[in-house]
Amino acid sequence: MxxxxxxxxxxxxxxxxxxxxxxxxxxxxxxxxxxxxxxxxxxxxxxxxxxxxxxxxxxxxxxxSGPMLAAPDPEFSEASFLSPRRTLHVGRAGDAMARDRLMAEFGGKVVLRAVDPAVLVPGLRPDWTLGVLEPGVCDIDxxxxxxxxxxxxxxxxxxxxxxxxxxxxxxxxxxxxxxxxxxxxxxxxxxxxxxxxxxxxxxxxxxxxxxITPLRRTVVQLRVPAMPSADLPLVMDLGSQFYFKPEGEARVWLTPHDEEPSVPCDAAPEELAVAQAIARFQAVVDWPVEAVERKWAGLRSFSRxxxxxxxxxxxxxxxxxxxxxxxxxxxxxxxxxxxxxxxxxxxxxxxxxxxxxxxxxxxxxxx
Structure with missing residues (x-):
């Protein structure tokens, strides 16, 4: 052609x-x-x-896009691309303004509920007292x-x-x-x-x-045998310092929510970002980290x-x-x-x- x-x-x-x-x-x-x-x-x-x-x-x-991903035209796909997950937005006492802003901005557009985060995430450390549940969130294949x-x-x-x-x-x-x-x-x-x-x-x-600015995002896969369930929600920080989600039994995908400006390239993770991710994770839950099984990075590109x-x-x-x-x-x-x-x-x-x-x-x- x-x-x-x-x-x-x-x-x-x-x-x-x-x-x-x-x-x-x-x-x-x-x-x-x-x-x-x-x-x-x-x-x-x-x-x-x-x-x-x-x-x-x-x-x-x-x-x-949600309905088209959940129930695609049979010619496009015979199966849904989505599976239920939920997101729990969590924060400490100092994140109250961020919680209120989230609820105000998306109120009436997205289903959001204030919750006690400790009920949804066993092992959550006690200073994480603020929680907003977004129940409609799904994983994408x-x-x-x-x-x-x-x-x-x-x-x-x-x-x-x-x-x-x-x-x-x-x-x-x-x-x-x-x-x-x-x-x-x-x-x-x-x-x-x-x-x-x-x-x-x-x-x-x-x-x-x-x-258009490329920003590097780091991800690590941790082995955490003490994680209570593979069906826990995605846990996202109201202060935009991390998010993590189960990836099968005893495994978590975790990012420190880094956004490091980069030239366009085949991005690779930096050890400092990996260490920050693990430190932030351990400050949220009391699940011991047994191993870092994988680590990678990608570029997310934003306009001004x-x-x-x-x-x-x-x-x-x-x-x-x-x-x-x-x-x-x-x-x-x-x-x-x-x-x-x-x-x-x-x-x-x-x-x-x-x-x-x-x-x-x-x-x-x-x-």
Whole structure:
């Protein structure tokens, strides 16, 4: 496919989901610089569907995506991508303002209940007295979801080229000449779904960057034989210093909620962040840590206002931004893809996203 209508740069959850929607009505080529799609952020995510995660700008996308993840079209998947988890937001006495802000911001939009956190998490240390339960939270089968998007993309005629980086692109009178590792391609539209590399891709295409910043997030897998149950809720700090969730029997996935600015790269965990994660975990529960079984890091990419960026660049109409999805790109992928495809195609938005204000995500806000 050397003359596609659309070239998407990036094969993670962003590019795969939008590609799957667009390929139903256009010739779409997806370029992925790595040997496997989703190698960086998507393949390293500790993902869950949580309506409060990402803030008020993200919540409508998450809420709209929930039914599509829970009960997908049978052509897309025969099984749900979600399994019940719940989130317990916890805090000490000094976190009362953060608790009240959470309840006020999402009251009426998301089911939240004030609870005694010690009842839900045996072994919680006594100074953690504040609790807010978000009962609707679910784990997401990330690998299955990403694979389903790619499968749908190919089923609709889309082509994926792995190990193929965009080296240069030039706008030519309403179309593009794209230079890649595998030769030149002509297309009508470029979609920038390159995650941590989004600003670099823009510059390669002669488009001004908008300030997408990659932030490193560290995760460790701990063996904790004293953990009471694998069905405990995800425990998230009201002060944004950690969250952890069971990952099977006697194992926990834990992050210190770090956000260290990074250049786009194959991110690796730093020992200081690992040590901070364990120290914070041990300050919350009295479960002894038997071993650190795994540790890894990924890059979560944010715009300056931390809301995603969806839309045509105001200075370069044939260049579409689909980036800045932070740590919430997986849980919002169905609604975000449908919304962005509607922006590209024009006309009325489908019912699933009709109530979402697309203008909130426009790159014009940074120009």
């Amino acid at each position: 050397n003359r596609p209508d659309i070239v998407i740069v990036g094969g993670g959850i962003a590019g795969a989901s939008l590609g799957a929607v667009l390929a139903a009505r256009a010739r779409v080529l997806l370029l992925e610089m790595e040997a496997s799609a989703g190698y960086h952020a998507t393949g390293r995510a500790v993902s869950f569907w949580e309506e409060t995660y990402g803030g008020l700008a993200v919540q409508p996308l998450t809420t709209a 990330v690998a299955a979801l990403h694979a389903a998007w790619l499968r749908q993309f190919r089923r609709h005629g889309g082509e994926v080229r792995l190990g193929t980086a965009l080296r240069r692109a030039e706008a030519r009178g309403g179309s593009w000449r794209v230079e890649t590792d595998q030769g030149a391609i002509d297309c009508g539209l470029i979609v920038n779904a390159a995650g941590a590399w989004a600003d670099d891709v823009a510059k390669t295409c002669g488009v001004a960057p908008i300030g 206002d931390r809301a995603p960026v969806y839309g045509f660049d105001p200075a370069v109409p044939g260049f579409f931004w689909f980036a800045g999805q932070g740590g919430f790109g997986i849980q919002t992928s169905p609604a975000a893809a449908i919304l962005a495809a509607g922006m590209i195609g024009g006309g009325a938005f489908p019912k699933a996203v009709a109530s979402i204000d697309a203008a909130v995500y426009s790159p014009s806000r940074f120009r």
